[in-house]
Amino acid sequence: MDMPTIRLLYASVARPELRYDDLTAILRSADTHNSAAGITGILCYGGGRFLQALEGERRAVNVAYRRIIVDPRHSGCELIACDEITRRDFPDWTMKLIGWDDVPTAERRALLLQHTGSAVFDPFRFSGAQATQFLAALGRMERAEAA
Numbered sequence: 249m250d251m252p253t254i255r256l257l258y259a260s261v262a263r264p265e266l267r268y269d270d271l272t273a274i275l276r277s278a279d280t281h282n283s284a285a286g287i288t289g290i291l292c293y294g295g296g297r298f299l300q301a302l303e304g305e306r307r308a309v310n311v312a313y314r315r316i317i318v319d320p321r322h323s324g325c326e327l328i329a330c331d332e333i334t335r336r337d338f339p340d341w342t343m344k345l346i347g348w349d350d351v352p353t354a355e356r357r358a359l360l361l362q363h364t365g366s367a368v369f370d371p372f373r374f375s376g377a378q379a380t381q382f383l384a385a386l387g388r389m390e391r392a393e394a395a
């Protein structure tokens with residue numbers, strides 16, 4: 249049997265002194281490892297919180313997640329959703345970073361409100377379905393803006 253493909257979502261608290269350089273270092277290492285492991289996803293950062301989706305073969309996603317949760321650049325990783333999927337939401341991104349603090353556009357705010365019922369980006373309060381739908385919609389919006 250083929251290894252199932254899954255999508256795993258977790259929330260975490262960024263280390264308080266996290267800087268922009270740390271985010272670029274995280275992305276560099278994510279790009280390297282994820283492209284080798286066939287993992288795609290999105291990483292949303294705002295208000296000192298992370299919300300990340302990792303998509304890929306179940307074993308590869310577990311290996312990445314085990315590495316990520318012990319990273320001292322964040323803490324308190326909380327699993328929000330883990331589903332078997334037949335289609336990826338972020339097939340074109342080894343890891344797309346969305347800075348929620350940088351560009352609080354009206355469109356992004358509306359999207360957050362629509363999918364989570366909250367105007368504040370606090371992923372620990374999202375249900376699995378809310379977080380999944382919010383990130384998928386955010387991905388679609390980013391792709392449309394870039395086109």
Ligand code: FAD
Nearest residue numbers: 270274277278281282298312315316318319320321322343
């Ligand atoms: P390096 O990147 O060289 O790191 C070696 C070790 O040092 C690791 O244990 C790392 O945690 C630690 N480290 C590195 N820089 C710092 C620093 N500035 N301060 C403190 N400790 C540091 N990795 C992925 O492969 N895919 C992902 O999608 C992914 N997403 C991430 C999302 C978040 C929110 C965070 C915080 C990390 C993420 N990472 C991701 C990074 C992951 O946690 C590991 O650091 C990385 O996979 C290890 O890469 P490496 O073996 O090349 O070691």
